[in-house]
Amino acid sequence: MKITYTARKVTLKDNFKERVEKKLRKYDRVFSDAAEAFVVVTVYKNRQTVEITINDNGMIYRVEDTKAEMNEALDVNMDKLARQIRKNKTRLSKRLRESAFDEPLIDEPVEEDEQEQEVSYDLFRTKKVFLKPMSPDEAILRMNMVGHKFFMFLNADTDKISVVYIRDNGDYGMLESETDE
Numbered sequence: 001m002k003i004t005y006t007a008r009k010v011t012l013k014d015n016f017k018e019r020v021e022k023k024l025r026k027y028d029r030v031f032s033d034a035a036e037a038f039v040v041v042t043v044y045k046n047r048q049t050v051e052i053t054i055n056d057n058g059m060i061y062r063v064e065d066t067k068a069e070m071n072e073a074l075d076v077n078m079d080k081l082a083r084q085i086r087k088n089k090t091r092l093s094k095r096l097r098e099s100a101f102d103e104p105l106i107d108e109p110v111e112e113d114e115q116e117q118e119v120s121y122d123l124f125r126t127k128k129v130f131l132k133p134m135s136p137d138e139a140i141l142r143m144n145m146v147g148h149k150f151f152m153f154l155n156a157d158t159d160k161i162s163v164v165y166i167r168d169n170g171d172y173g174m175l176e177s178e179t180d181e
Contacts, residue, residue, distance in 0.1 A: 001024060001027070001028060001031055001033070001035045001036070001037055001054075002035070002036045002037070003017075003020065003021060003024065003036075003037045003038075003039060004036065004037070004038050004039070005017060005020075005039050005040075005041070006038070006039070006040040006041070007040075007041050008040065008041065008042040008043070009042065009043045009044065010041055010042070010043040010048075010070075012041060016041075016070065016071070016074075019071065019074065020039055020074060023074065023078050024037055024052075026078075027054075027081070027085075030085060031054065031056045032056055032057060034056070034057070035054055035055065035056035035057075036054070036055045036056075037052060037053070037054045037055075038051075038052070038053045038054075038055075039051070039052050040052075040053075041070055043070075046068060047066050047067075047068070048066065048067060048068065048069060048070040048073055049064065049065070049066040049073065050064070050065060050066075050070055050073040050074050050077055051063070051064040051077075052064075052077050052081065054081075061081060061084060061085070063077040063080040063081050063084065064077070064168075065077050065080065129152050131152065131153060131154040131161060132153065132154060133153075133154045133155075133156040133159075134153050134154070134155075134156055135155075135156055135157065136155065136157075136162065136164055136174055138153075139151050139153040139162070139164045140164050140172055143164055143165075143166075149165060149166050150163055150164065150165035150166070151163065151164050151165075155176065158176065160176050160177050160178070161176075161177040162174055162175060162176045162177065163175040
């Protein structure tokens with residue numbers, strides 16, 4: 001797995017990078033050799049945020065946590081990643097390596113309910129959206145006016161279907177559609 005580090009308002013020490021590599025090595029049996037991990041560490045006042053995004057064959061796994069120490073945030077993220085993979089292992093087994101789930105990913109005991117329980121996603125509502133060409137700024141304004149956390153629109157600048165959303169830190173983000181050709 002290739003690991004790329006991004007440090008914002010901090011200089012990452014080698015021991016932190018070694019710790020990340022050691023913890024991600026556990027997932028070598030789950031992800032292919034072409035998998036890429038992006039580790040972003042951001043320091044703001046007394047908060048340290050660690051984001052880990054793993055991209056493997058079109059599947060994206062993302063975890064993020066903020067703690068007083070970046071090592072604490074890293075540990076929490078590793079637990080979140082293991083739970084995320086374990087929770088969806090039946091669906092992911094088609095996309096991940098065959099022997100990925102032979103051994104447990106984390107050493108903590110797993111409750112029987114969690115092991116046996118098959119997660120199903122029930123779609124209970126479908127809503128049709130009429131896409132009007134507009135700028136991202138106008139889409140953010142409309143999203144705020146209706147009080148939603150996201151808003152889908154046709155980007156007038158790119159002619160692509162896009163989604164603007166409110167991030168956890170209060171900033172805005174935008175998703176833009178793209179197709180593999």
